[in-house]
Amino acid sequence: MNNLHEILSFHYVYPLPLNKFQILMKSIESTRNIIETSPLVLAKILSISTNHARTILKNYQQVLDINLVDVYHSSSIKAITFNSEFYPESLHDLLDPPTVLYAKGDISLLTQPKKIAIIGSRKATNYSSLALEYIIPPLVEQNIVIVSGLAMGADSLAHRATIQYGGKTIAVLGHGFSHLYPPENKALACEIGENHLLLTEYPPYVGVQKWHFPMRNRIISGISNALVVTEASLKSGTLITTEHALEHGKDIFVVPGPILKEQSKGTNSLLREGAIPIWDGYQIIEELKLF
Template identity: 55%
Template sequence: MIFSVDKQRLLALHYIYPLPLQKLQRLLSPVDVFSNFEEAPPYEIANALQITLQRAMQISQSFRQIATFPFEEAYERSNIFPIPFYHPFYPGQLFDISSPPTVLYVKGRYSLLTIEKQVAIIGSRKATTYTKTAMDIIVPPLVKHGYTVVSGLARGADTMAHETTIRVGGHTIAVLGHGFNYIYPKENQVLAEKMAEHQLLVTEYPPYMKPEKWHFPMRNRIISGLSQALVVTEAALRSGTLITTECALEQGKDVFVVPGPIDAEQSKGTNKLLLEGAIPVCDGHEIVQTLALFSNKN
């Protein structure tokens, strides 16, 4: 059980130690360490969070230094809206993923998080014109039927997914692997600024956190977690795209895959997914119809 928590204290702790929800729960039950965190003995913090005593002492000291800093006001000045796990806009489907985020930081139209009809579209960072063609066929029917497109703002297929959705008048969400003080890749700076104004950027990382290679596999669970289904355009056999696919399958989501030429390196991963039972898709209407069929059965 997660008890009610003070938002100011939560934002302060999350700033210095962006812990997932399971770890926050350890600070609240069976003993409430969080409510008196600044006075808590470091060994209690270490035991609750399963970290070293030295790390617990560092966290305790940092917390005491910033506990009263006005985080909400500072975030507001930067147009950042923090959404703790108990906020009405926090997507309920994220409670079903591995290590739900304790806080989401968003820029843009945060009401998009409340839209149930969301489909993730991902693919290779080295996506070819084949992915561009696939986007032009798949995205418009999704937008027409009210689906929000979720992706990761990476170069290649992610960028194409966001840009195609915007071009045809739809809504799109980008899940980032870093804080808002950074944009990665840098060539997507303009796209990110546009999305921060008219669409939505989401991250589980406080603003100061830089892009790190291990952040991106972690953010993939949020991309798939937000979505009813996952669409894969192109992917090589060894691809980060397949990590997101694994997350979606673990979460019980439908995985749609665009078949590719058998001699294309960027289609070897997607064709392998088809052999393993993914749903082949050649048109966005097929996705809409399949999701509607499963929805009616439920």
């Protein structure tokens, strides 16, 4: 039996994705045996150096003396492990699901059956704002939770429009809660953390790294029933998220864009590849009813 305190302590020291954590558990049977595992054995299981394994075990021993549940609670952070009732079942379909999710706000939003991600370019234009005026209100009427990534551009527009129209939104972060990126979205992040939901797979101390954002995108896709793309260039990171969604058989809805605009080249390319063109939220609702 795996102990919550031990799972959180090990994840704090070495945040393994669930597939690798399960390999570890299969080898040592339980979290209670981590402390008795030799650096040589741990190194072999995790395919890391013995010195690295030794450091992990040393740090783990130190963190075990701290009640992380209380520490997180004092910072309004809820730790949701892979076996929690609030952990989204759909994340288990990923190749590398997070072992722990860290949340601020209303974690009941994770149990809502209808969630749609709205994503797009960090350089989104007023065209995205106009499109969201037609897309978001019908979704809010159906109590659909809007998921995005708190980035500048389309993500911020989607979160703000959802709040404006009285809906609920989830922002998935690419860093721990001791950091905030981008800093321009501090007020928006506070609003979401108090009345909606901020979500991350990273322990609080983990800072902003470029490679975290593609990892974050798989969670945005993983917890959502479908994706909406407003604007995206051909080299946009948005297309990484759509690839995750397509791999798991999810619908991709795309706002067609003017053929001469750079921010429409990625979206129009998605349409050519079979994405579903939409220009209001009612189309999304009708399309999802068909399936």
